[in-house]
Amino acid sequence: MSSGRWVESDARWFEMRTRYCALCGQIIPSRFWRVEFDDTPQDFCAPACEALYRSYLMKRAGS
Amino acid sequence: MPVGKSEQPIDSVTLSVINNGFVNLCREMGTAMMRTSYSTIFNEGLDFSCVLFNRAGDLIGQAEFCPTMLGSAQYAAKWTIEELGYNAFEPGDVIVHNDPYRGQCHMPEHLFMMPVFYRDALWGFVGNIAHVGEIGGMAPGSFAADGTEVYQEGLRLPPIKLMSRGEYVKDVWKIILTNHRTPKSTWGDYHAMIGSLKVAQTRLLELLDRYGPGFLTRAADQLMDYSERFMRAEISEIPDGVYAAEDCMEDDGVSNQPYFGRLKLTVQGDEVIADWCLSDPQARGPINATYVVTAAATYSGLLHVISNDIPLNSGCYRPIRLVTKPGTLTNVRHPGASVGGNTETHPRLQNIVLRALAQAIPERVAAAEGGTACNFLFAGTHPETGEYFTNYHIEGSGWGGTATHDGGNVLCPENGNCRNAPVEIFDTKYPFVTKSYQLRPDSGGPGRQRGGLASSRHLVVTAPEMTLSALMDRTKTRAWGLFGGGEGMSAHILVKRKGQAAFQRFSEAFGTISDSKFTRVTLRAGDEIILASAGGGGYGPPHDRPRERIIEDLEEGFVSRKAAERFYGLGGVANS
Numbered sequence: 023m024s025s026g027r028w029v030e031s032d033a034r035w036f037e038m039r040t041r042y043c044a045l046c047g048q049i050i051p052s053r054f055w056r057v058e059f060d061d062t063p064q065d066f067c068a069p070a071c072e073a074l075y076r077s078y079l080m081k082r083a084g085s
Numbered sequence: 086m087p088v089g090k091s092e093q094p095i096d097s098v099t100l101s102v103i104n105n106g107f108v109n110l111c112r113e114m115g116t117a118m119m120r121t122s123y124s125t126i127f128n129e130g131l132d133f134s135c136v137l138f139n140r141a142g143d144l145i146g147q148a149e150f151c152p153t154m155l156g157s158a159q160y161a162a163k164w165t166i167e168e169l170g171y172n173a174f175e176p177g178d179v180i181v182h183n184d185p186y187r188g189q190c191h192m193p194e195h196l197f198m199m200p201v202f203y204r205d206a207l208w209g210f211v212g213n214i215a216h217v218g219e220i221g222g223m224a225p226g227s228f229a230a231d232g233t234e235v236y237q238e239g240l241r242l243p244p245i246k247l248m249s250r251g252e253y254v255k256d257v258w259k260i261i262l263t264n265h266r267t268p269k270s271t272w273g274d275y276h277a278m279i280g281s282l283k284v285a286q287t288r289l290l291e292l293l294d295r296y297g298p299g300f301l302t303r304a305a306d307q308l309m310d311y312s313e314r315f316m317r318a319e320i321s322e323i324p325d326g327v328y329a330a331e332d333c334m335e336d337d338g339v340s341n342q343p344y345f346g347r348l349k350l351t352v353q354g355d356e357v358i359a360d361w362c363l364s365d366p367q368a369r370g371p372i373n374a375t376y377v378v379t380a381a382a383t384y385s386g387l388l389h390v391i392s393n394d395i396p397l398n399s400g401c402y403r404p405i406r407l408v409t410k411p412g413t414l415t416n417v418r419h420p421g422a423s424v425g426g427n428t429e430t431h432p433r434l435q436n437i438v439l440r441a442l443a444q445a446i447p448e449r450v451a452a453a454e455g456g457t458a459c460n461f462l463f464a465g466t467h468p469e470t471g472e473y474f475t476n477y478h479i480e481g482s483g484w485g486g487t488a489t490h491d492g493g494n495v496l497c498p499e500n501g502n503c504r505n506a507p508v509e510i511f512d513t514k515y516p517f518v519t520k521s522y523q524l525r526p527d528s529g530g531p532g533r534q535r536g537g538l539a540s541s542r543h544l545v546v547t548a549p550e551m552t553l554s555a556l557m558d559r560t561k562t563r564a565w566g567l568f569g570g571g572e573g574m575s576a577h578i579l580v581k582r583k584g585q586a587a588f589q590r591f592s593e594a595f596g597t598i599s600d601s602k603f604t605r606v607t608l609r610a611g612d613e614i615i616l617a618s619a620g621g622g623g624y625g626p627p628h629d630r631p632r633e634r635i636i637e638d639l640e641e642g643f644v645s646r647k648a649a650e651r652f653y654g655l656g657g658v659a660n661s
């Protein structure tokens with residue numbers, strides 16, 4: 023079950039930050055889905071990317 | 086992902102009529118752009134796409150333009166909406182956006198978006214994405230083949246307004262026109278884009294008058310749901326499994342090492358997971374693909390193997406999930422260079438998708454295409470007009486053979502779906518004389534279905550001086566065949582300086598690191614160039630090709646007698 027939450031980037035308009043989705047690798051504009059994995063935050067585009075991260079990427083990595 | 090979530094189903098005839106309305110307004114946009122633009126890459130090359138978005142930025146309509154822009158059409162509009170916010174949009178606005186680190190495919194591709202309001206409420210956006218032929222940066226034509234960061238690739242524009250409530254935002258225009266080498270061309274092409282948006286807005290307002298905004302929104306939602314169901318049904322017909330494939334870019338322009346894209350394609354029921362994480366680390370040179378390029382290559386590869394009847398919109402792509410790793414060839418990390426990723430790496434990635442699918446559905450895929458756009462860029466002062474010119478030219482290659490057909494001859498790469506510029510354009514608009522432009526015999530990979538033929542263009546420079554840049558691939562590698570089919574012939578670009586007896590590679594003549602990727606080489610009057618594209622791979626064993634078709638190839642000059650004997654085992658041709 024997801025413990026994720028939506029987070030708004032705190033970058034100001036003149037700051038250029040690139041935040042990549044931990045699953046698909048897409049750069050996230052400003053609003054992202056943050057999930058804690060053993061106290062380590064992972065950021066996703068959306069809950070759907072978190073779901074695939076758990077069912078595919080973590081499985082592939084043997085986690 | 087729930088399917089059919091939009092309530093109150095609309096009958097299929099009405100949906101079909103509305104979908105055609107969406108597609109037609111996109112086609113009409115394209116015609117307006119072609120007829121009114123200034124640059125060759127717009128009006129001859131057709132290097133653009135015209136699209137329609139709903140209020141959320143979902144793609145709800147597109148016409149048959151550049152598949153390479155599928156990814157950016159999906160993501161750049163949404164990014165724009167999220168970055169600017171809905172309150173930013175007003176009637177008459179036009180937003181421009183070309184930032185590869187904000188959802189665009191590469192720097193030359195410019196997204197223009199116009200919000201469309203109906204009775205004071207924002208209904209959606211009309212948009213076009215086009216390859217602007219000159220946007221500044223270190224290389225004329227903005228294809229820096231030896232560039233190593235995005236800052237060398239031209240003027241980078243985040244989503245900003247070009248037009249505000251129908252008025253020019255003059256400060257923005259001045260910045261852009263000051264930084265592009267051919268501002269007159271930019272002026273003309275930008276206005277072609279804006280004009281086409283106005284055409285589309287008119288047509289969309291007619292649809293809104295006819296159906297009402299609520300009904301049209303529901304129809305768009307249901308069309309996306311339908312496309313999703315369609316795509317899921319098509320994927321379901323592909324046997325479940327994990328299919329791996331790879332292919333490489335021969336070099337990156339700043340080193341001589343190859344870079345591999347690697348795909349693990351998992352087909353699971355009605356969904357596909359395209360995992361590109363095992364691709365090589367990103368290159369220093371500009372062959373890196375942005376995320377949206379990899380997405381577009383994946384979508385485009387899959388669209389090649391499904392029915393043509395699917396309405397093309399965001400719904401098609403819902404069952405396709407991407408997994409990429411930032412910092413690789415297939416997802417460049419800021420500030421890596423990426424201009425060639427869109428034209429050269431994209432076809433390679435799309436071919437990798439087909440190579441993976443060949444293991445599952447061999448009868449529905451094609452062998453590899455020539456797979457290089459042969460990006461060929463020249464600039465200088467025209468001796469007749471005294472005006473500075475640049476031109477971005479793409480050349481057609483051979484496409485791969487399929488289970489039922491030979492590959493097409495001299496077609497721009499599948500990701501571009503563009504057109505070759507004819508000889509007359511070279512000879513009348515630019516200081517060249519064309520000595521020949523012809524098919525390359527034997528360039529198509531041998532096969533039961535032969536690979537498509539490449540072309541060769543022989544040009545003589547007539548200006549006192551011009552600069553030349555190129556960004557090509559497949560000069561050391563070859564398009565692969567499938568199921569016994571042979572490889573296509575490699576591409577090349579050669580130069581003969583005035584007074585020299587023989588053609589040379591550019592590394593020999595000018596000391597460039599790469600023979601196929603270089604920037605700002607200076608040519609002078611009388612110098613000659615041969616630009617030869619790559620042939621497509623063959624499909625199936627050449628010995629299975631019917632004898633009459635081999636003879637036909639011989640008569641057409643597509644295949645030489647020597648090749649007919651060597652690859653096809655054809656003897657006694659003279660008596661046939």
